[in-house]
Amino acid sequence: MCGIVGYIGDGNARKIILDGLKRLEYRGYDSSGVAIVKNGRIVVEKTVGRIANLEEKIISLPFDGNVGIGHTRWATHGAPSDANAHPHMNGDGSIAVVHNGIIENYVELQEWLREKHGVVFKSETDSEVIAHLIGVFYKDKGSLLEAVYQAVSMMRGAYAVCAVAAAEPDKIVAVRKDTPLIAGIGEDCNFLASDIPALLKYVKKIYLIENNETVMVEKNRITIFDEGRKRVRRDVFNVTWNADAAEKDGYDHFMHKEIHEQPKGIFETLRRRLDENGLICLDGISLTKEDLFGINKIYLVACGTAYHAGLVGKYAIEKFAGIPVETDIASEFRYRDPFVDDRTLFICVSQSGETLDTMAALREAKRKGARILSVVNVVGSSIARESDDVFYTWAGPEIAVASTKAYTTQLVCMYLLALYMGYTKGVLPEGEYRRIIEELRETPEKLEKFLENEGSILKLAKKLYKKEQAFFIGRGPDCGVSYEGSLKLKEISYINSFAIAAGELKHGTIALIEEGSLVVALATQDRLFKKMLSNIQEVKARGAYVIGIAKESNHEIEQHADYVIYIPETADEVTPLLAVAPLQLLAYHIAKLRGCDIDKPKNLAKSVTVE
Numbered sequence: 001m002c003g004i005v006g007y008i009g010d011g012n013a014r015k016i017i018l019d020g021l022k023r024l025e026y027r028g029y030d031s032s033g034v035a036i037v038k039n040g041r042i043v044v045e046k047t048v049g050r051i052a053n054l055e056e057k058i059i060s061l062p063f064d065g066n067v068g069i070g071h072t073r074w075a076t077h078g079a080p081s082d083a084n085a086h087p088h089m090n091g092d093g094s095i096a097v098v099h100n101g102i103i104e105n106y107v108e109l110q111e112w113l114r115e116k117h118g119v120v121f122k123s124e125t126d127s128e129v130i131a132h133l134i135g136v137f138y139k140d141k142g143s144l145l146e147a148v149y150q151a152v153s154m155m156r157g158a159y160a161v162c163a164v165a166a167a168e169p170d171k172i173v174a175v176r177k178d179t180p181l182i183a184g185i186g187e188d189c190n191f192l193a194s195d196i197p198a199l200l201k202y203v204k205k206i207y208l209i210e211n212n213e214t215v216m217v218e219k220n221r222i223t224i225f226d227e228g229r230k231r232v233r234r235d236v237f238n239v240t241w242n243a244d245a246a247e248k249d250g251y252d253h254f255m256h257k258e259i260h261e262q263p264k265g266i267f268e269t270l271r272r273r274l275d276e277n278g279l280i281c282l283d284g285i286s287l288t289k290e291d292l293f294g295i296n297k298i299y300l301v302a303c304g305t306a307y308h309a310g311l312v313g314k315y316a317i318e319k320f321a322g323i324p325v326e327t328d329i330a331s332e333f334r335y336r337d338p339f340v341d342d343r344t345l346f347i348c349v350s351q352s353g354e355t356l357d358t359m360a361a362l363r364e365a366k367r368k369g370a371r372i373l374s375v376v377n378v379v380g381s382s383i384a385r386e387s388d389d390v391f392y393t394w395a396g397p398e399i400a401v402a403s404t405k406a407y408t409t410q411l412v413c414m415y416l417l418a419l420y421m422g423y424t425k426g427v428l429p430e431g432e433y434r435r436i437i438e439e440l441r442e443t444p445e446k447l448e449k450f451l452e453n454e455g456s457i458l459k460l461a462k463k464l465y466k467k468e469q470a471f472f473i474g475r476g477p478d479c480g481v482s483y484e485g486s487l488k489l490k491e492i493s494y495i496n497s498f499a500i501a502a503g504e505l506k507h508g509t510i511a512l513i514e515e516g517s518l519v520v521a522l523a524t525q526d527r528l529f530k531k532m533l534s535n536i537q538e539v540k541a542r543g544a545y546v547i548g549i550a551k552e553s554n555h556e557i558e559q560h561a562d563y564v565i566y567i568p569e570t571a572d573e574v575t576p577l578l579a580v581a582p583l584q585l586l587a588y589h590i591a592k593l594r595g596c597d598i599d600k601p602k603n604l605a606k607s608v609t610v611e
Contacts, residue, residue, distance in 0.1 A: 002071065002072065002073050002074050002086075002099075002100040002101075002194070003020075003021060003024025003025065003071065003072040003100070003193075003194045003195070003198065004024075004069070004070070004071055004098050004099075004100055004160060004162055004181070004192065004193060004194045005017045005020035005021055005024065005069070005070045005071075005191070005192065005193050005194075005198050006068070006069045006070075006098075006162045006172045006174065006191060006192030006193070006217065007020075007066075007067070007068055007069075007189065007190075007191055007192075008066065008067045008170075008171070008172055008189065008190055008191075008217055008218060008219050009066060009186060009188055009189020009190065009219055010066055010188055010189060010219075011066065011189060012064055012066075013036055013064075013065050013066055013067055013068035014034060014036060014058065014063050014064060014065070014068065016202070017034050017068050017069070017070035018034065018051065018054070018055055018070065019201065020070070020191075020193060020198035020199065021034075021051050021054075021070050021071070021072045021198070022051050023197045023198045023200070023201075024072055024193070024194060024195060024197065024198045025050070025051055025072055025600065029050055029051070029072055029073075029074070029600050030048065030049070030073055030074060030075050030080035031046065031047065031048045031049065031072075031073045031075075031080050031081070031082070031084065031085035031086075032046065032047065032049075032050070032051045032053075032054045032070070032071060032072040032073065032085065032086075033045060033046025033047070033054065033070065033071055033085045033086050033087050033098075034046070034054065034058065034063075034068055034069070034070040034071075034087070035068055035069050035070070035087040035089075035096035035098075035164060036063060036064070036065040036067070036068040037065060037067040037068060037096075037164050037165075037166060037169045038064070038065035038066075038067070038169070040166055040167070040169070041093070041166050042089065042093055042094070042095075042096045042164060042166045043063060043065075044087050044089060044096055045057060045058045045061065045063060046082060046085035046086065046087065047082055047085065048080050048081050048082050048085060049080075050600075051072060067164065067169050067170075067172065068164070069087060069096065069097075069098050069162045069163075069164055069172060069192075070087075070098065071085075071086035071087060071098035071099075071100075073085055073086055076102055076126070077102070077106070077124060077125045077126040077127070078123060078124030078125045079124070083122055083123045083124070084123045084124055084125050086098045086099060086127060087131075088123065088125065088127050088128040088130070088131040089131055090131045090132050090134065090135025090136075091119060091120065091132065091135065092135070093166070094135060094138065094165060094166045094167065095131050095134050095135040095138060095144075095147075095163060095164070095165055095166075096131065096163070096164050097127070097130045097131045097134065097161055097162065097163045097164075098127075098161070098162050099127040099130055099159055099160070099161050100159065100160045100161075100179050100180075100194055101157060101158040101159035101160060101177075101178070101179040102126060102157045102158055102159070103126040103127070103129060103130065103155055103156070103157045103159065104156045104157040105154075105155070105156040105157070106126035106129050106157075109129040109133065109154060109155070110129055113129060113132050113133070113136070117132070117136050119132045126157075130151060130155070130159075130161055130163075131163075133150075133151035133154060133155070134147045134148060134150075134151045134163055135147075137150035137151055138165060143168075144163060144164075144165040144168050144171060144173045145171075145173050145214070145216055145225075147163075147165075148161070148163055148173045148175055148214060149214065149229065152175055152177075152214075157177075158177060158178035158179050158356055159175070159176075159177050159178070159179055160174065160175070160176045160177075160179040160180065160181040160194060161174060161175050162174040162192055170218055170219065171216055171217065171218050172192060172216075172217045173214065173215070173216050173217075174192050174209070174214070174215050174217065175213070175214045175215075176209045176210070176211060176212070176213055176214075176215075177211060177212055178211060178356060178359065178382075179194075179354070179356070180194055180195060180352075180354045180381070180382065181193075181194065181209040181215075182194075182195070182196065182199070182206045182207065182208055182209060183206060183207040183209060183215050183217060183222050183224075184199040184202065184203040184205070184206050185203055185205040185206060185207065185222065185236065186202060186203050188219060188220060189202075189219060190217045190218065190219065190220075190221075190222050191203060191217075192215070192217055195352075196239055196378075196397070197397055197399065200239065203239075204238060204239045205236050205237070205238055205239070206236070206237050206239060207222060207224065207234045207236065207237065208234070208237050208380045208385075209224065210232075210385070211382070212226070212227045213225065213226060213227075213232060214226075214229075237379075237380050252592070253400065253588070253592075253598045253599050254398075254399040254400040254599045255400035255402055255404060255492070255588055255598050255599055256588055256598075258398055258399070258400055258404045258405045259404045259405070259451070259581070259584050259585060259588065260451055261395075261396065261405050262404065262405045262408045262409075262447060262451075262581065263443075263444040263445070263447045263448040263451070264396075264444070265393070265394060265395040265396065265405040265408060265409045266408055266409060266412050266440075266443055266444045266447065266577065267444040268394035269393050269394045269395075269409045269412045269413065269416075270412060270416075270440060270441060270444075271394075272392075272394060273416050274437070274441075278434065278437060278438075278441075279437075280416050280419055280420045280423070280437070282391070282416075282417075282420055284389070284390070285373065285389040285390075285391060286389070287389075287420070287421065287424065288424070289424050289425060289426070292321070292323070292421055292424055292425045293425065294343055295323055295343060295344070295345045295371075296323075296324075296343045296344070297323070297324050297325075297326065297339070297343070297344050297345075298317060298323050298324065298325045298326070298344070298345045298346075298347060299325075299326050299327075299328055299333075299338070299340070299344060299345075299346045299347065299365065299370075300313050300314055300317075300325055300326070300327045300328070300347050300349065301327075301328045301329075301330050301333050301346065301347070301348050301349070301358060301361045301362075301365075302329075302330055302348060302349035302350060302355075302358055303329065303330045303331065303350075303355055303357055303358055304403070304487065305351070305403040305406065305407050305484060305487065306349040306350055306351060306355075306358075306375075306403075306406075306407075306410060307327065307329055307330075307349070308407065308480055308481075308483045308484040308487065309349055309407055309410035309411050309414060309480075309484075310327045310347075310349055310414075311327050311479070311480030311483065312411055312414060312477050312480040312481065312576045313325070313327070313347070313349075313410075313411075313414030313417070313418070314326075314327045315476065315477045315480065316414050316415050316417075316418035316419075316477075316573065317414070317417065317418040317421065319418070319573065320418040320419055320421065320422035320427075320428050320436075321418055321421035321422040321425060321427065321428070322422065322425070322427045323345075323421065328361075330348070330355065330357040330358040330360070330361040331357040333361040333364065333365075334360055334361050334364035338364075338365075340364075340365050340368040340369070340370045341368060341369050341370070342369035342370070342371075344365065344368075344369070344370040344371070345370065345371050345373060346361075346362065346365035346366075346370040346371065346372050346373070347373045347374070347375065347417075348361065348362050348372070348373075348374050348375070348383060348387070349374075349375045349376075349410055350374070350375075350376050350381075350383050351376070351377045351378075351393075351395075351398060351403055351406040351410075352376070352377070352378055352381060353374070353376035353377070353378040353381020353382060353383040353384050354378075354381055354382050354383065355383070358383060359382055359383055359386070362374070362383060362386060362387070363386070366386070371388050371389075372386070372387040372388045372389070373387060373388065373389040373390070373391065373417075374386075374387035374389070374390050374391070375391045375392075375393065375410055375413045375414075375417075376390065376391075376392060376393070377392065377393045377394075377395050377398070377406055377409070379392060391413045391416075391417065393406065393409035393410055393412070393413055394409060395408075395409040399599065400598070400599045401491070401599060401600060401601055401604050402488055402491050402492050402587075402598070402599075402601065404488075404584050407484060407580065408577055408580065411576055411577055412440065412577070415436070415440060415573075415574065416440075419433055419436055419437065435571070436571060436573060436574065439570055439571045439573075439574050440574060440577075442570070443570065443574065443577050443578065446568040446570065446578060447568075447577065447578055447581060449568065450567060450568060450578065450581055450582075451581060451585075454585050454589075456565070457565070457582060457585040457586055457589060458589045460547070460563060460565075460586065461586055461589035461590045461592075461593055462589075462593065464518060464586075464590060465493075465589075465590045465593035465594050467495060467518045468495060468496060469495065469496045469497070469498075469512075469517065469518065470486070470489055470495055470496070470497045470498070470518040470519070470520065471497075471498050471499070471500070471509070471512070471513070471517065471518065471519045471520070471539075471544075472485050472486040472489075472497065472498070472499040472500075472519075472520045472522070472583075473499070473500060473501070473502040473505060473519065473520070473521050473522070473532075473535060473539075474499075474501070474502055474521070474522035474523075474532070475501065475502050475503065475525060475528040475531060475532060475535075476525045476527075476528050476572075477525065477572075477573070477575065477576050478522035478523070478524055478525055478528075478532075478549075478575070478576075478579065479499075479501045479502070479522075480576065481522055481575075481576045481579050481580050481583070482499040482500075482520070482522050483499040484580055484583070485499070485520060485522075485580065485583030485584075485586075485587070486498060486499035487499075488583060488584055488587035488588075489583075489586070489587040489590065491601050491604060492587055492588070492591040492596055492598050492601050493587060493590045493591035493594055493596055494594075494596065494601075494602070495590070498512075502521070502531070502532060502535040503531070503535070505535060505538060505539070506538065510538060510539065510542065513539050513542040513543070513544050514542060514543055515542075515543035516543060516544075516545055517539070517542070517543065517544045517545065518544070518545055518547070519536075519539045519544040519545070519546045519547070520546075520547045520549065520583070520586075521535065521536050521539075521546055521547065521548050521549070521561065522549045522579055523536070523548055523549065523550045523554070523557055524549060524550060524551055524567065524572070524575035524578075524579050525572045525575065526551075526554075526572055527572065529550075529554060529556075529557075533556070533557065533560050536548065536557075536560045536561055537560060540560065545562050546560070546561040546562050546563075547561065547562065547563045547564070547565065547586075548560070548561030548563070548564040548565070549564075549565050549567065549579055549582060549583075550564060550565075550566060550567070551566065551567060551568075551569050551570070551575070552566045552567070552568060552569055553569060565582045567579055567581070567582065
């Protein structure tokens, strides 16, 4: 949540910070602001709404300088407003801060600041206390670095904070705890940011700031300190993406572009894990036959779309590897005292590798002795660094808030892990192992051909975009895909959408079906096809309008559904990779026809770094 950018150098800080914030707008976009340090004072401008509002507000103002910090906000404490927007300042305007995260003890800090130092607060946020805390200690210490350390010693929660002082225009001081922060290394300039896309235009070399580290950024130097104020040596991380990867490339929306990038993402994720003999090679992940027989349970833990990938992963691992799997929502995992020990394999799935709930669940499982394997898209992310093993997806940067290509590449990782485990254990016959691998290898081409013919999906969307309620149903792996399809529709079109296992319809949900109700029925599983036809008949009998998703060979569904979308023929086990595409496209075109802001849905942000 929220995006932070800091710059110090010889360039135009306002222009550079605004550009970086635009590239981070997927992290939050209900307000934004910039603080520039110049001539012994700090000038702050901020406004509610998108970054374009801020840009319009300050374009004609004398607001230039070479040092500054900026922020784009996803509201947690306090409604979106000019007053609640960042940066926040202390009482005399000598300190400005931007903050991503939550200060859990902000109420007691407010009381202390009011009673002991007469502080008057101007916002409803938890973040403002940071500016006042630093300001109080700065008066005593005369050092921004020391004042930040003192402030942090009183703060509880998760945060990335960047601070500037009017009296020290030659530095920015930042600190990180459980919320992402990077430092970019330029020539006669340096940067701070929440995420790599903010800096891609300017630098390719960065430092990954670790948990509980403080960093002081000067024009020609970046110094990292640990909690005890000792200097830390850090290897440079070289970014392999280029700036074009974070551009729309002619598409109206990032989401549309990223849907069409899925064949490439699947291909790249496969290519890096298959050797010249077509066998799965998990470089850097050591899961021996002995290790696998020592595992008595696997937890697949994630949030949102990644959790839906885990639902399909559970199916694949149990089928191919014969190991019990429990899929759990990360925000619930650590609050129910789960049965975890040294024979547990804990697999966490996160696109960003920074999802706070998932990270907390990881730490709980690690504390209890579990082996940690993470599936993430971002090299060097927090979850990756805290895991025993890492399986990277190769989706490339995903900018749209609604995840698409991250989901399908996560599915590929699920399949590869499941197949590897089963084959290594000796419970999956070689013929079956090779057959599924071949089906996976054929998927990018099949998906690309399907995506070339999205015109029929657009025509269908024109019939449906005025609907205000939808139901998604499926069985087996289709059930997990139905959850993802429903999420895509609700998060970008705001249609009230609901997904359920098809067999559960008659246990209550069918009471909601009435004349004209929209039902999307996934029926891609040959062995469950007849069962799904029965479920379709159940909702048709109540007047539902049914869209069926089926393989090209199963034309019998036309006798039952009102409209059928056919996916290419493939094995039942891997249909989720193809079946999700029409659901993504349908959600996209419906949202576009409804006039929704597709890449930046209301109330949502890309990387959830608060509980």
